[in-house]
Amino acid sequence: MEPAVARPLEALSAYLAEDMAAVNRLIRERMASEHAPRIPEVTAHLIEAGGKRLRPMLTLAAARLAGYDGPYHVHLAATVEFIHTATLLHDDVVDESRQRRGRPTANLLWDNKSSVLVGDYLFARAFQLMVEPGSIRVLDILSNASATIAEGEVLQLTAAQDLATTEATYLKVVRGKTAALFSAATESGAVIAGAPEAWVAALRDYGDALGIAFQIVDDVLDYGGSTRDIGKNIGDDFRERKLTLPVIKAVAKAGAPERSFWTRVIEKGDQQDGDLEEALRLLHQHGVLEETRAEARAWAERAKAALAPLPHHPVRAMLVDLADFVVARIN
Numbered sequence: 001m002e003p004a005v006a007r008p009l010e011a012l013s014a015y016l017a018e019d020m021a022a023v024n025r026l027i028r029e030r031m032a033s034e035h036a037p038r039i040p041e042v043t044a045h046l047i048e049a050g051g052k053r054l055r056p057m058l059t060l061a062a063a064r065l066a067g068y069d070g071p072y073h074v075h076l077a078a079t080v081e082f083i084h085t086a087t088l089l090h091d092d093v094v095d096e097s098r099q100r101r102g103r104p105t106a107n108l109l110w111d112n113k114s115s116v117l118v119g120d121y122l123f124a125r126a127f128q129l130m131v132e133p134g135s136i137r138v139l140d141i142l143s144n145a146s147a148t149i150a151e152g153e154v155l156q157l158t159a160a161q162d163l164a165t166t167e168a169t170y171l172k173v174v175r176g177k178t179a180a181l182f183s184a185a186t187e188s189g190a191v192i193a194g195a196p197e198a199w200v201a202a203l204r205d206y207g208d209a210l211g212i213a214f215q216i217v218d219d220v221l222d223y224g225g226s227t228r229d230i231g232k233n234i235g236d237d238f239r240e241r242k243l244t245l246p247v248i249k250a251v252a253k254a255g256a257p258e259r260s261f262w263t264r265v266i267e268k269g270d271q272q273d274g275d276l277e278e279a280l281r282l283l284h285q286h287g288v289l290e291e292t293r294a295e296a297r298a299w300a301e302r303a304k305a306a307l308a309p310l311p312h313h314p315v316r317a318m319l320v321d322l323a324d325f326v327v328a329r330i331n
Contacts, residue, residue, distance in 0.1 A: 008321035012057055015318065019060045019074060020053065026078045030125050042110060042118040045103070047085055055185045056081045058210075062189025062203045065315040072133035072192055079142060080185045082126035087149055087177075089119035094153070138188045145184035152176015160242045161267055163251050163259070170245055171212070179211030202309045206319065209303035213326050216296040219244035220330050223280060224289050235276045241266050245295070247279075249288035258282055293330045300327045 013020065027047060033039040056077035063073035093112045123146065130142045156173045159165040186207035190200040222237040223246055237244050243251075243266060251262050261278065264270045283289050303323040310316050 008318065008325040009052060009054070012061060012315075012318045012322060013053075015314065016057055016060045016064070019064070019077070020057065022074045023053075023056050023060070023077045023081070026074055026129075027081060030078065030082070030129065031122070033121070036121075038110070038114055039118050039121050042089070042114055043085065043122065047081070053081065055084050055181055058182060058185040058207060059189040061315050061319060062186040062195075063193045065203070065310060065313050065319075066190050066193035066195035066199055068189070068193030070192070072135075073189055075129050075132050076138065076142070076188050076192060077185075079126045079129040080181060080188075082122045082129065083142070083146055083149070084181060086119040086122035086126065087153070087181075089115045089122070091153070094157070133192055135192060137191050141184050141188045141191065145180045148176050148180040152178075152180065156242075161269075162243065163262055163267055165243050165248060167245065167248055170243075170248055174212050174215045175208070178215040179208045182211030182214070183207035198309045202306050205306035206303050206323075209299050209306060210323055210326060213296045213299035213303060213323070216245055216292060216299065217327055217330050219246060220289060220292050220296065223283055224330070238265070238276050238279055239271065241269050246283050246288050246292045249291055250279075250282050250286050253286045253288070254282070293327075296327050296330060300324065 031040050031043040031047065059077040059080050060073055063076075093115050126146070127143070130139055152173050152175065155169070156177060159169050159173060183204045184207070187200060187204035190203045195203075219237065222235065222244065238247075247262070247266065251259065254262060261275075261282070265275050265279065300323040304320050307316055307319060
């Protein structure tokens with residue numbers, strides 16, 4: 001990643017360095033297990049794999065922007081990271097993935113049972129953490145997000161290989177599996193700070209739009225990025241027969257022969273040598289990768305616009321830059 005591109009994330013990370021150090025200490029403390037050493041082994045493999053920690057940083061940023069000076073934004077940030085890590089462990093089992101953040105997945109190094117059960121443990125730890133601030137509203141936000149994430153994953157399971165899936169259904173999936181945790185992160189940070197309702201809504205909307213942009217970018221990069229950019233193998237979504245936004249757009253423009261191709265490789269799963277290259281040719285032929293890039297940029301602009309009701313603050317400027325950073329990889 002080019003230094004100029006990474007700078008907005010680095011700026012936010014530097015600003016929140018003390019808070020993030022506290023979050024990391026709490027994560028290490030709470031992922032421990034006296035009776036099952038495999039739990040910290042599996043958890044550490046993923047948590048310490050060099051992820052951006054974007055979601056917990058959003059919680060901390062929202063709380064700081066709203067003027068919070070108490071201790072519980074750290075608990076909420078750790079909660080968000082545990083929920084995220086648990087879903088990654090489960091997703092890699094469901095998708096039969098072999099690489100995550102440039103490293104072998106936990107299910108490959110250990111087994112599916114370990115990944116599922118450790119993911120369950122992290123969800124339980126997340127719920128223990130989210131009740132500690134003593135805020136029913138925060139508990140409501142984060143518990144609802146956990147349910148929405150699971151709902152989005154199940155919807156994706158049923159819609160991902162159905163060529164009748166629409167862009168509206170895709171957006172529901174993305175709002176569930178990705179944007180729900182982004183918006184819960186920013187909203188809970190604002191709520192714990194006692195922010196005015198207009199600020200809470202602004203930060204929730206920012207997280208929602210940022211999360212959608214983030215996922216669309218990932219979907220584009222699966223067909224037009226590099227393994228270094230996305231931390232997994234190029235074409236994994238294609239091999240896993242996921243009907244992501246570029247393919248949905250291509251199917252909508254397909255004639256009969258092309259539709260027959262998509263039916264074979266996505267719906268029937270009959271993939272042969274050269275099929276990924278043919279998929280890429282069709283995506284480029286119809287211009288759908290550029291259309292998808294434009295949608296990601298539009299969601300990033302919506303995220304920035306959502307911040308309008310918030311006061312001028314160094315964190316607000318960093319959140320604006322962060323929205324640009326999320327889509328910079330596809331510009």
